[in-house]
Amino acid sequence: MIKFASVNGEIVPAEGASIGVTDLGLLRGYGMFDFLLILNGQPLFVEDYLDRFWRSAHQLKLKVPLDRDQLMAHIQQLIEANGLDNASMRLVLTGGYASDGYSPSEKANLIIIEHEYPTYTPDKYEKGIKLLLHEYQRQFPTIKTTNYVVGILMQEELQKAGADDLLFHHGGLITETTRANFFIVLPGDRIVTAGDGILEGITRKHTLMLARKHYQVEERQPALEELKTATEAFITSSTKRVMPVVQVSDVVIGNGQPGPVSKHLLELLKEAEAAYLKNDVRVS
Protein backbone atom coordinates (compact mmCIF):
# COMPACT_ATOMS: atom_id res chain seq x y z
CA MET A 1 0.00 0.00 0.00
CA ILE A 2 1.15 3.49 -0.83
CA LYS A 3 0.98 5.58 2.35
CA PHE A 4 1.15 9.20 1.22
CA ALA A 5 0.16 11.47 -1.62
CA SER A 6 0.55 15.20 -2.17
CA VAL A 7 -2.25 17.69 -2.79
CA ASN A 8 -1.26 21.28 -3.54
CA GLY A 9 2.09 20.99 -1.85
CA GLU A 10 0.92 19.18 1.27
CA ILE A 11 1.80 15.59 1.96
CA VAL A 12 -1.34 13.82 3.18
CA PRO A 13 -2.34 10.21 3.85
CA ALA A 14 -3.01 8.59 0.45
CA GLU A 15 -6.16 6.93 1.82
CA GLY A 16 -8.08 10.18 2.22
CA ALA A 17 -6.25 12.29 -0.38
CA SER A 18 -8.94 14.17 -2.25
CA ILE A 19 -9.73 17.12 -4.43
CA GLY A 20 -12.81 19.36 -4.32
CA VAL A 21 -15.63 18.47 -6.70
CA THR A 22 -15.43 21.77 -8.60
CA ASP A 23 -11.96 20.89 -9.89
CA LEU A 24 -11.81 21.59 -13.65
CA GLY A 25 -9.84 18.43 -14.34
CA LEU A 26 -12.74 16.45 -12.94
CA LEU A 27 -15.60 18.54 -14.37
CA ARG A 28 -14.15 19.46 -17.79
CA GLY A 29 -11.16 17.21 -18.39
CA TYR A 30 -9.01 20.33 -18.16
CA GLY A 31 -5.89 18.71 -16.83
CA MET A 32 -2.49 17.32 -17.73
CA PHE A 33 0.04 15.09 -16.06
CA ASP A 34 3.39 13.42 -16.20
CA PHE A 35 4.53 10.04 -15.09
CA LEU A 36 7.97 8.77 -14.18
CA LEU A 37 9.72 5.87 -12.51
CA ILE A 38 11.29 5.89 -9.09
CA LEU A 39 14.29 3.52 -9.04
CA ASN A 40 16.40 3.02 -5.90
CA GLY A 41 14.47 5.92 -4.41
CA GLN A 42 15.53 8.25 -7.23
CA PRO A 43 13.26 9.82 -9.84
CA LEU A 44 14.61 8.54 -13.17
CA PHE A 45 15.42 11.18 -15.81
CA VAL A 46 13.42 13.62 -13.67
CA GLU A 47 14.83 16.73 -15.43
CA ASP A 48 13.29 15.58 -18.71
CA TYR A 49 9.93 14.91 -17.09
CA LEU A 50 9.87 18.28 -15.39
CA ASP A 51 10.78 19.99 -18.67
CA ARG A 52 7.80 18.30 -20.32
CA PHE A 53 5.54 19.02 -17.33
CA TRP A 54 6.25 22.74 -17.64
CA ARG A 55 5.83 22.58 -21.41
CA SER A 56 2.40 20.92 -21.11
CA ALA A 57 1.39 23.44 -18.45
CA HIS A 58 2.40 26.32 -20.70
CA GLN A 59 0.44 24.91 -23.63
CA LEU A 60 -2.66 24.54 -21.43
CA LYS A 61 -2.08 28.04 -20.00
CA LEU A 62 -1.69 26.65 -16.49
CA LYS A 63 0.81 27.88 -13.91
CA VAL A 64 2.63 25.22 -11.89
CA PRO A 65 2.10 26.41 -8.28
CA LEU A 66 5.66 25.53 -7.21
CA ASP A 67 8.90 26.61 -8.85
CA ARG A 68 11.15 23.93 -10.23
CA ASP A 69 13.43 23.62 -7.20
CA GLN A 70 10.44 23.51 -4.88
CA LEU A 71 8.80 20.79 -6.95
CA MET A 72 12.01 18.73 -7.06
CA ALA A 73 12.37 19.00 -3.27
CA HIS A 74 8.72 18.14 -2.82
CA ILE A 75 9.00 15.06 -5.04
CA GLN A 76 11.95 13.88 -2.97
CA GLN A 77 9.99 14.54 0.23
CA LEU A 78 7.13 12.36 -1.00
CA ILE A 79 9.52 9.59 -2.09
CA GLU A 80 11.06 9.61 1.36
CA ALA A 81 7.69 9.65 3.12
CA ASN A 82 6.56 6.60 1.17
CA GLY A 83 9.93 4.91 1.51
CA LEU A 84 9.57 2.77 -1.61
CA ASP A 85 12.77 2.00 -3.47
CA ASN A 86 10.92 1.26 -6.69
CA ALA A 87 7.63 2.85 -7.66
CA SER A 88 6.11 5.16 -10.21
CA MET A 89 4.98 8.71 -9.71
CA ARG A 90 2.18 10.71 -11.31
CA LEU A 91 2.09 14.50 -11.27
CA VAL A 92 -1.31 15.93 -12.21
CA LEU A 93 -2.04 19.60 -12.85
CA THR A 94 -5.59 20.86 -13.45
CA GLY A 95 -7.36 24.15 -14.15
CA GLY A 96 -8.10 24.53 -10.44
CA TYR A 97 -11.47 25.17 -8.84
CA ALA A 98 -14.24 26.70 -10.95
CA SER A 99 -17.40 27.62 -9.09
CA ASP A 100 -19.11 28.14 -12.46
CA GLY A 101 -17.85 24.76 -13.64
CA TYR A 102 -16.04 26.21 -16.64
CA SER A 103 -13.58 29.06 -16.07
CA PRO A 104 -10.05 28.12 -15.02
CA SER A 105 -8.89 29.48 -11.70
CA GLU A 106 -5.72 31.54 -11.27
CA LYS A 107 -4.54 28.74 -9.02
CA ALA A 108 -4.02 25.34 -10.63
CA ASN A 109 -4.42 22.20 -8.55
CA LEU A 110 -1.32 20.00 -8.26
CA ILE A 111 -1.67 16.38 -7.21
CA ILE A 112 1.22 13.94 -6.85
CA ILE A 113 0.55 10.24 -6.42
CA GLU A 114 2.91 7.32 -6.15
CA HIS A 115 1.83 3.99 -7.62
CA GLU A 116 3.25 0.51 -7.20
CA TYR A 117 6.21 -0.23 -9.43
CA PRO A 118 4.75 -1.48 -12.72
CA THR A 119 5.96 -4.94 -13.61
CA TYR A 120 5.58 -6.83 -16.84
CA THR A 121 6.01 -10.57 -16.97
CA PRO A 122 9.33 -11.46 -18.66
CA ASP A 123 7.44 -13.29 -21.41
CA LYS A 124 6.19 -9.93 -22.73
CA TYR A 125 9.80 -9.14 -23.60
CA GLU A 126 10.57 -12.68 -24.74
CA LYS A 127 7.50 -13.14 -26.91
CA GLY A 128 6.67 -9.56 -27.80
CA ILE A 129 3.23 -7.94 -27.72
CA LYS A 130 0.36 -7.40 -30.14
CA LEU A 131 -1.17 -4.02 -31.00
CA LEU A 132 -4.57 -3.27 -32.48
CA LEU A 133 -4.83 -0.58 -35.17
CA HIS A 134 -7.32 2.19 -34.38
CA GLU A 135 -7.98 5.24 -36.53
CA TYR A 136 -7.63 8.23 -34.26
CA GLN A 137 -5.73 11.47 -33.91
CA ARG A 138 -5.21 12.80 -30.40
CA GLN A 139 -6.68 16.26 -29.97
CA PHE A 140 -3.57 17.95 -28.60
CA PRO A 141 -0.89 15.41 -29.45
CA THR A 142 2.02 17.39 -27.98
CA ILE A 143 0.34 18.01 -24.61
CA LYS A 144 0.15 15.23 -22.05
CA THR A 145 -3.52 15.89 -21.31
CA THR A 146 -5.51 13.54 -19.12
CA ASN A 147 -7.77 12.47 -22.00
CA TYR A 148 -7.50 8.68 -22.34
CA VAL A 149 -11.17 7.96 -23.08
CA VAL A 150 -10.48 6.04 -26.31
CA GLY A 151 -7.90 3.76 -24.72
CA ILE A 152 -10.02 3.00 -21.66
CA LEU A 153 -13.23 2.54 -23.65
CA MET A 154 -11.53 0.06 -25.96
CA GLN A 155 -10.07 -2.15 -23.22
CA GLU A 156 -12.66 -4.89 -23.78
CA GLU A 157 -11.91 -4.96 -27.52
CA LEU A 158 -8.20 -5.20 -26.74
CA GLN A 159 -8.77 -8.15 -24.45
CA LYS A 160 -10.94 -9.90 -27.05
CA ALA A 161 -8.23 -9.38 -29.66
CA GLY A 162 -5.52 -10.53 -27.24
CA ALA A 163 -3.81 -7.20 -27.85
CA ASP A 164 -1.91 -5.08 -25.35
CA ASP A 165 -2.65 -1.61 -26.68
CA LEU A 166 -4.17 0.42 -29.50
CA LEU A 167 -1.94 1.72 -32.28
CA PHE A 168 -3.31 5.02 -33.60
CA HIS A 169 -3.19 5.92 -37.27
CA HIS A 170 -4.68 8.71 -39.34
CA GLY A 171 -4.62 9.30 -43.08
CA GLY A 172 -2.65 6.11 -43.66
CA LEU A 173 0.12 7.12 -41.26
CA ILE A 174 0.97 5.72 -37.85
CA THR A 175 1.42 8.05 -34.89
CA GLU A 176 1.66 6.38 -31.48
CA THR A 177 -0.11 4.00 -29.11
CA THR A 178 -2.37 5.04 -26.25
CA ARG A 179 0.53 5.33 -23.85
CA ALA A 180 3.71 4.71 -25.82
CA ASN A 181 5.70 5.76 -28.88
CA PHE A 182 5.91 3.35 -31.80
CA PHE A 183 8.89 2.36 -33.95
CA ILE A 184 9.46 0.07 -36.90
CA VAL A 185 12.75 -1.30 -38.16
CA LEU A 186 13.04 -1.52 -41.94
CA PRO A 187 15.47 -3.78 -43.83
CA GLY A 188 19.01 -2.47 -43.37
CA ASP A 189 18.27 -1.69 -39.69
CA ARG A 190 16.67 1.67 -40.48
CA ILE A 191 14.57 2.78 -37.50
CA VAL A 192 11.46 4.83 -38.32
CA THR A 193 9.28 6.62 -35.78
CA ALA A 194 6.87 9.55 -35.93
CA GLY A 195 8.60 12.90 -35.38
CA ASP A 196 5.50 15.03 -34.95
CA GLY A 197 1.79 14.72 -34.19
CA ILE A 198 2.73 12.66 -31.13
CA LEU A 199 3.51 13.00 -27.48
CA GLU A 200 7.28 13.15 -27.29
CA GLY A 201 8.07 10.42 -24.82
CA ILE A 202 11.04 10.74 -22.52
CA THR A 203 11.91 7.08 -23.09
CA ARG A 204 11.55 7.75 -26.83
CA LYS A 205 14.07 10.60 -26.47
CA HIS A 206 16.63 8.47 -24.64
CA THR A 207 16.10 5.50 -26.94
CA LEU A 208 16.60 7.69 -30.01
CA MET A 209 19.79 9.22 -28.56
CA LEU A 210 21.15 5.71 -28.07
CA ALA A 211 19.83 4.42 -31.41
CA ARG A 212 21.54 7.15 -33.41
CA LYS A 213 24.92 5.87 -32.29
CA HIS A 214 24.29 2.48 -33.91
CA TYR A 215 21.51 2.79 -36.48
CA GLN A 216 20.04 5.04 -39.11
CA VAL A 217 17.01 6.85 -37.67
CA GLU A 218 14.18 8.46 -39.69
CA GLU A 219 11.74 10.68 -37.81
CA ARG A 220 8.56 10.51 -39.88
CA GLN A 221 5.19 8.85 -39.36
CA PRO A 222 5.47 5.27 -40.69
CA ALA A 223 2.93 4.38 -43.36
CA LEU A 224 0.53 1.53 -42.60
CA GLU A 225 1.85 -0.48 -45.55
CA GLU A 226 5.38 -0.33 -44.15
CA LEU A 227 4.27 -2.67 -41.36
CA LYS A 228 4.42 -5.47 -43.93
CA THR A 229 8.06 -4.86 -44.81
CA ALA A 230 9.22 -4.07 -41.27
CA THR A 231 11.70 -6.58 -39.86
CA GLU A 232 10.89 -5.48 -36.29
CA ALA A 233 8.63 -3.15 -34.37
CA PHE A 234 8.69 -1.92 -30.80
CA ILE A 235 7.22 0.64 -28.46
CA THR A 236 8.87 2.80 -25.84
CA SER A 237 7.35 4.12 -22.61
CA SER A 238 8.50 4.95 -19.10
CA THR A 239 7.15 1.71 -17.71
CA LYS A 240 7.70 -0.65 -20.66
CA ARG A 241 11.11 0.74 -21.69
CA VAL A 242 11.69 -0.89 -25.12
CA MET A 243 8.99 -3.51 -25.65
CA PRO A 244 9.04 -5.63 -28.84
CA VAL A 245 5.87 -5.71 -30.97
CA VAL A 246 5.38 -8.88 -33.00
CA GLN A 247 1.91 -8.30 -34.43
CA VAL A 248 -0.19 -5.27 -35.43
CA SER A 249 -3.82 -6.26 -36.01
CA ASP A 250 -3.51 -9.01 -38.65
CA VAL A 251 0.01 -8.16 -39.74
CA VAL A 252 2.77 -10.32 -38.28
CA ILE A 253 5.92 -8.22 -37.96
CA GLY A 254 9.05 -9.79 -39.45
CA ASN A 255 9.31 -13.41 -38.36
CA GLY A 256 6.87 -12.89 -35.48
CA GLN A 257 9.67 -12.87 -32.89
CA PRO A 258 11.31 -9.98 -31.02
CA GLY A 259 14.27 -8.87 -33.09
CA PRO A 260 17.88 -7.95 -32.33
CA VAL A 261 17.48 -4.18 -32.71
CA SER A 262 14.81 -3.85 -30.03
CA LYS A 263 16.75 -6.18 -27.72
CA HIS A 264 19.89 -4.15 -28.26
CA LEU A 265 18.10 -0.86 -27.56
CA LEU A 266 16.56 -2.27 -24.37
CA GLU A 267 20.05 -3.21 -23.15
CA LEU A 268 21.42 0.21 -24.04
CA LEU A 269 18.53 1.92 -22.27
CA LYS A 270 19.04 -0.13 -19.11
CA GLU A 271 22.71 0.84 -19.15
CA ALA A 272 21.74 4.50 -19.56
CA GLU A 273 19.32 4.21 -16.63
CA ALA A 274 22.02 2.64 -14.45
CA ALA A 275 24.50 5.36 -15.40
CA TYR A 276 21.94 8.05 -14.60
CA LEU A 277 21.16 6.53 -11.20
CA LYS A 278 24.88 6.27 -10.29
CA ASN A 279 25.11 10.03 -10.54
CA ASP A 280 22.40 10.15 -7.87
CA VAL A 281 20.16 13.12 -8.54
CA ARG A 282 18.69 13.29 -5.05
CA VAL A 283 18.01 16.84 -3.97
CA SER A 284 20.02 17.34 -0.81
Next chain:
Amino acid sequence: MIKFASVNGEIVPAEGASIGVTDLGLLRGYGMFDFLLILNGQPLFVEDYLDRFWRSAHQLKLKVPLDRDQLMAHIQQLIEANGLDNASMRLVLTGGYASDGYSPSEKANLIIIEHEYPTYTPDKYEKGIKLLLHEYQRQFPTIKTTNYVVGILMQEELQKAGADDLLFHHGGLITETTRANFFIVLPGDRIVTAGDGILEGITRKHTLMLARKHYQVEERQPALEELKTATEAFITSSTKRVMPVVQVSDVVIGNGQPGPVSKHLLELLKEAEAAYLKNDVRVS
Protein backbone atom coordinates in the same frame (compact mmCIF):
# COMPACT_ATOMS: atom_id res chain seq x y z
CA MET B 1 -23.54 30.40 -1.81
CA ILE B 2 -24.61 26.85 -2.58
CA LYS B 3 -24.75 24.93 0.70
CA PHE B 4 -24.81 21.26 -0.28
CA ALA B 5 -23.56 18.86 -2.91
CA SER B 6 -23.90 15.12 -3.30
CA VAL B 7 -21.07 12.59 -3.55
CA ASN B 8 -21.98 8.96 -4.21
CA GLY B 9 -25.50 9.31 -2.85
CA GLU B 10 -24.60 11.29 0.26
CA ILE B 11 -25.54 14.91 0.70
CA VAL B 12 -22.54 16.74 2.10
CA PRO B 13 -21.58 20.40 2.72
CA ALA B 14 -20.61 21.85 -0.68
CA GLU B 15 -17.61 23.58 0.91
CA GLY B 16 -15.72 20.37 1.61
CA ALA B 17 -17.31 18.11 -1.05
CA SER B 18 -14.46 16.15 -2.55
CA ILE B 19 -13.47 13.10 -4.49
CA GLY B 20 -10.43 10.87 -4.01
CA VAL B 21 -7.39 11.66 -6.15
CA THR B 22 -7.43 8.27 -7.90
CA ASP B 23 -10.76 9.09 -9.57
CA LEU B 24 -10.54 8.21 -13.28
CA GLY B 25 -12.45 11.33 -14.28
CA LEU B 26 -9.67 13.38 -12.72
CA LEU B 27 -6.71 11.22 -13.78
CA ARG B 28 -7.84 10.15 -17.27
CA GLY B 29 -10.75 12.36 -18.27
CA TYR B 30 -12.92 9.25 -18.10
CA GLY B 31 -16.15 10.91 -17.13
CA MET B 32 -19.46 12.26 -18.41
CA PHE B 33 -22.11 14.56 -17.09
CA ASP B 34 -25.44 16.21 -17.63
CA PHE B 35 -26.67 19.65 -16.78
CA LEU B 36 -30.17 20.95 -16.26
CA LEU B 37 -32.06 23.92 -14.90
CA ILE B 38 -33.95 24.06 -11.64
CA LEU B 39 -36.93 26.41 -11.98
CA ASN B 40 -39.31 27.07 -9.10
CA GLY B 41 -37.56 24.24 -7.29
CA GLN B 42 -38.34 21.78 -10.09
CA PRO B 43 -35.84 20.08 -12.39
CA LEU B 44 -36.88 21.20 -15.89
CA PHE B 45 -37.44 18.43 -18.47
CA VAL B 46 -35.66 16.10 -16.04
CA GLU B 47 -36.90 12.92 -17.77
CA ASP B 48 -35.07 13.90 -20.95
CA TYR B 49 -31.88 14.66 -19.06
CA LEU B 50 -31.96 11.37 -17.20
CA ASP B 51 -32.57 9.51 -20.49
CA ARG B 52 -29.47 11.12 -21.90
CA PHE B 53 -27.49 10.56 -18.68
CA TRP B 54 -28.17 6.83 -18.88
CA ARG B 55 -27.40 6.81 -22.62
CA SER B 56 -24.02 8.49 -22.07
CA ALA B 57 -23.26 6.09 -19.19
CA HIS B 58 -24.07 3.11 -21.39
CA GLN B 59 -21.84 4.39 -24.19
CA LEU B 60 -18.94 4.86 -21.74
CA LYS B 61 -19.68 1.42 -20.20
CA LEU B 62 -20.39 2.99 -16.81
CA LYS B 63 -23.12 1.89 -14.42
CA VAL B 64 -25.11 4.64 -12.72
CA PRO B 65 -24.92 3.62 -9.02
CA LEU B 66 -28.56 4.55 -8.31
CA ASP B 67 -31.62 3.37 -10.20
CA ARG B 68 -33.75 5.98 -11.91
CA ASP B 69 -36.29 6.43 -9.11
CA GLN B 70 -33.53 6.65 -6.54
CA LEU B 71 -31.69 9.26 -8.58
CA MET B 72 -34.88 11.32 -9.07
CA ALA B 73 -35.58 11.23 -5.34
CA HIS B 74 -31.98 12.12 -4.58
CA ILE B 75 -32.06 15.08 -6.96
CA GLN B 76 -35.19 16.34 -5.23
CA GLN B 77 -33.53 15.86 -1.84
CA LEU B 78 -30.55 17.98 -2.90
CA ILE B 79 -32.83 20.68 -4.34
CA GLU B 80 -34.70 20.84 -1.04
CA ALA B 81 -31.50 20.87 1.02
CA ASN B 82 -30.17 23.83 -0.96
CA GLY B 83 -33.57 25.53 -1.01
CA LEU B 84 -32.91 27.53 -4.19
CA ASP B 85 -35.93 28.21 -6.39
CA ASN B 86 -33.79 28.78 -9.45
CA ALA B 87 -30.43 27.15 -10.01
CA SER B 88 -28.69 24.74 -12.29
CA MET B 89 -27.60 21.21 -11.54
CA ARG B 90 -24.66 19.15 -12.77
CA LEU B 91 -24.60 15.37 -12.54
CA VAL B 92 -21.13 13.90 -13.08
CA LEU B 93 -20.35 10.21 -13.48
CA THR B 94 -16.77 8.94 -13.69
CA GLY B 95 -14.96 5.62 -14.07
CA GLY B 96 -14.56 5.40 -10.29
CA TYR B 97 -11.34 4.87 -8.36
CA ALA B 98 -8.39 3.24 -10.12
CA SER B 99 -5.42 2.40 -7.92
CA ASP B 100 -3.39 1.72 -11.09
CA GLY B 101 -4.54 5.06 -12.55
CA TYR B 102 -6.07 3.45 -15.64
CA SER B 103 -8.58 0.62 -15.16
CA PRO B 104 -12.20 1.62 -14.50
CA SER B 105 -13.67 0.41 -11.24
CA GLU B 106 -16.86 -1.64 -11.02
CA LYS B 107 -18.24 1.27 -9.02
CA ALA B 108 -18.60 4.57 -10.84
CA ASN B 109 -18.38 7.83 -8.88
CA LEU B 110 -21.50 10.03 -8.97
CA ILE B 111 -21.23 13.70 -8.06
CA ILE B 112 -24.14 16.14 -8.09
CA ILE B 113 -23.49 19.85 -7.78
CA GLU B 114 -25.88 22.78 -7.86
CA HIS B 115 -24.65 26.03 -9.39
CA GLU B 116 -26.09 29.54 -9.28
CA TYR B 117 -28.85 30.17 -11.80
CA PRO B 118 -27.09 31.25 -15.00
CA THR B 119 -28.22 34.67 -16.15
CA TYR B 120 -27.52 36.40 -19.44
CA THR B 121 -27.93 40.13 -19.79
CA PRO B 122 -31.08 40.93 -21.82
CA ASP B 123 -28.94 42.63 -24.47
CA LYS B 124 -27.57 39.21 -25.50
CA TYR B 125 -31.09 38.37 -26.67
CA GLU B 126 -31.75 41.85 -28.05
CA LYS B 127 -28.49 42.22 -29.95
CA GLY B 128 -27.56 38.59 -30.57
CA ILE B 129 -24.16 37.01 -30.08
CA LYS B 130 -21.08 36.35 -32.19
CA LEU B 131 -19.49 32.95 -32.74
CA LEU B 132 -15.95 32.13 -33.86
CA LEU B 133 -15.44 29.31 -36.39
CA HIS B 134 -13.05 26.60 -35.24
CA GLU B 135 -12.20 23.45 -37.18
CA TYR B 136 -12.77 20.56 -34.81
CA GLN B 137 -14.70 17.32 -34.49
CA ARG B 138 -15.54 16.17 -30.97
CA GLN B 139 -14.14 12.73 -30.25
CA PHE B 140 -17.37 11.11 -29.08
CA PRO B 141 -19.96 13.59 -30.30
CA THR B 142 -22.99 11.68 -29.02
CA ILE B 143 -21.62 11.24 -25.48
CA LYS B 144 -21.68 14.13 -23.05
CA THR B 145 -18.09 13.51 -21.95
CA THR B 146 -16.30 15.97 -19.68
CA ASN B 147 -13.77 16.90 -22.38
CA TYR B 148 -14.00 20.68 -22.92
CA VAL B 149 -10.30 21.37 -23.35
CA VAL B 150 -10.68 23.13 -26.72
CA GLY B 151 -13.37 25.48 -25.48
CA ILE B 152 -11.56 26.40 -22.29
CA LEU B 153 -8.17 26.77 -23.99
CA MET B 154 -9.67 29.13 -26.57
CA GLN B 155 -11.36 31.47 -24.08
CA GLU B 156 -8.73 34.19 -24.53
CA GLU B 157 -9.11 34.07 -28.33
CA LEU B 158 -12.89 34.34 -27.91
CA GLN B 159 -12.51 37.41 -25.72
CA LYS B 160 -10.12 39.03 -28.18
CA ALA B 161 -12.57 38.39 -31.01
CA GLY B 162 -15.52 39.64 -28.92
CA ALA B 163 -17.15 36.27 -29.53
CA ASP B 164 -19.27 34.26 -27.12
CA ASP B 165 -18.42 30.74 -28.20
CA LEU B 166 -16.63 28.58 -30.76
CA LEU B 167 -18.59 27.14 -33.68
CA PHE B 168 -17.11 23.79 -34.70
CA HIS B 169 -16.89 22.71 -38.34
CA HIS B 170 -15.23 19.83 -40.11
CA GLY B 171 -14.92 19.07 -43.81
CA GLY B 172 -16.84 22.22 -44.72
CA LEU B 173 -19.83 21.31 -42.56
CA ILE B 174 -20.99 22.87 -39.31
CA THR B 175 -21.72 20.68 -36.29
CA GLU B 176 -22.28 22.53 -33.01
CA THR B 177 -20.73 25.02 -30.61
CA THR B 178 -18.73 24.11 -27.48
CA ARG B 179 -21.84 23.91 -25.35
CA ALA B 180 -24.85 24.45 -27.65
CA ASN B 181 -26.53 23.25 -30.83
CA PHE B 182 -26.45 25.51 -33.86
CA PHE B 183 -29.22 26.39 -36.33
CA ILE B 184 -29.51 28.53 -39.43
CA VAL B 185 -32.67 29.83 -41.07
CA LEU B 186 -32.60 29.87 -44.86
CA PRO B 187 -34.85 32.02 -47.08
CA GLY B 188 -38.42 30.73 -46.88
CA ASP B 189 -38.02 30.12 -43.12
CA ARG B 190 -36.36 26.74 -43.57
CA ILE B 191 -34.55 25.77 -40.38
CA VAL B 192 -31.38 23.71 -40.80
CA THR B 193 -29.45 22.04 -37.98
CA ALA B 194 -27.05 19.10 -37.76
CA GLY B 195 -28.83 15.79 -37.24
CA ASP B 196 -25.79 13.68 -36.40
CA GLY B 197 -22.17 14.06 -35.32
CA ILE B 198 -23.38 16.26 -32.46
CA LEU B 199 -24.50 16.10 -28.88
CA GLU B 200 -28.27 15.94 -29.06
CA GLY B 201 -29.29 18.78 -26.79
CA ILE B 202 -32.47 18.57 -24.76
CA THR B 203 -33.27 22.19 -25.58
CA ARG B 204 -32.57 21.34 -29.23
CA LYS B 205 -35.11 18.51 -28.98
CA HIS B 206 -37.83 20.71 -27.50
CA THR B 207 -37.07 23.57 -29.89
CA LEU B 208 -37.29 21.23 -32.89
CA MET B 209 -40.60 19.77 -31.67
CA LEU B 210 -42.00 23.30 -31.47
CA ALA B 211 -40.38 24.43 -34.73
CA ARG B 212 -41.88 21.59 -36.76
CA LYS B 213 -45.38 22.95 -36.02
CA HIS B 214 -44.56 26.24 -37.74
CA TYR B 215 -41.55 25.79 -40.00
CA GLN B 216 -39.86 23.43 -42.37
CA VAL B 217 -36.98 21.69 -40.58
CA GLU B 218 -33.99 20.00 -42.22
CA GLU B 219 -31.72 17.88 -40.04
CA ARG B 220 -28.36 17.97 -41.80
CA GLN B 221 -25.05 19.65 -41.06
CA PRO B 222 -25.20 23.17 -42.57
CA ALA B 223 -22.42 23.95 -45.04
CA LEU B 224 -20.10 26.82 -44.18
CA GLU B 225 -21.14 28.70 -47.35
CA GLU B 226 -24.78 28.60 -46.27
CA LEU B 227 -23.92 31.08 -43.51
CA LYS B 228 -23.83 33.75 -46.22
CA THR B 229 -27.36 33.09 -47.41
CA ALA B 230 -28.87 32.46 -43.96
CA THR B 231 -31.45 35.02 -42.89
CA GLU B 232 -30.99 34.10 -39.22
CA ALA B 233 -28.93 31.87 -36.99
CA PHE B 234 -29.32 30.83 -33.39
CA ILE B 235 -28.07 28.36 -30.79
CA THR B 236 -29.96 26.34 -28.23
CA SER B 237 -28.77 25.17 -24.83
CA SER B 238 -30.24 24.52 -21.40
CA THR B 239 -29.02 27.81 -20.05
CA LYS B 240 -29.28 30.03 -23.15
CA ARG B 241 -32.57 28.58 -24.43
CA VAL B 242 -32.83 30.06 -27.96
CA MET B 243 -30.09 32.64 -28.37
CA PRO B 244 -29.85 34.60 -31.64
CA VAL B 245 -26.49 34.59 -33.46
CA VAL B 246 -25.80 37.66 -35.60
CA GLN B 247 -22.23 37.03 -36.66
CA VAL B 248 -20.03 33.97 -37.31
CA SER B 249 -16.36 34.94 -37.59
CA ASP B 250 -16.42 37.56 -40.37
CA VAL B 251 -19.84 36.66 -41.76
CA VAL B 252 -22.72 38.86 -40.66
CA ILE B 253 -25.88 36.77 -40.54
CA GLY B 254 -28.86 38.26 -42.40
CA ASN B 255 -29.21 41.93 -41.51
CA GLY B 256 -27.05 41.54 -38.40
CA GLN B 257 -30.08 41.64 -36.07
CA PRO B 258 -31.89 38.85 -34.23
CA GLY B 259 -34.66 37.61 -36.52
CA PRO B 260 -38.32 36.74 -36.07
CA VAL B 261 -37.90 32.95 -36.21
CA SER B 262 -35.49 32.77 -33.28
CA LYS B 263 -37.62 35.21 -31.27
CA HIS B 264 -40.71 33.15 -32.01
CA LEU B 265 -38.99 29.89 -30.98
CA LEU B 266 -37.76 31.46 -27.73
CA GLU B 267 -41.35 32.46 -26.90
CA LEU B 268 -42.64 28.99 -27.75
CA LEU B 269 -39.92 27.37 -25.64
CA LYS B 270 -40.71 29.56 -22.64
CA GLU B 271 -44.38 28.57 -22.98
CA ALA B 272 -43.39 24.90 -23.11
CA GLU B 273 -41.25 25.34 -19.99
CA ALA B 274 -44.12 27.00 -18.14
CA ALA B 275 -46.51 24.24 -19.19
CA TYR B 276 -44.04 21.61 -18.02
CA LEU B 277 -43.58 23.29 -14.66
CA LYS B 278 -47.35 23.58 -14.10
CA ASN B 279 -47.59 19.81 -14.20
CA ASP B 280 -45.14 19.82 -11.29
CA VAL B 281 -42.86 16.82 -11.60
CA ARG B 282 -41.69 16.85 -7.97
CA VAL B 283 -41.13 13.37 -6.70
CA SER B 284 -43.42 13.07 -3.69
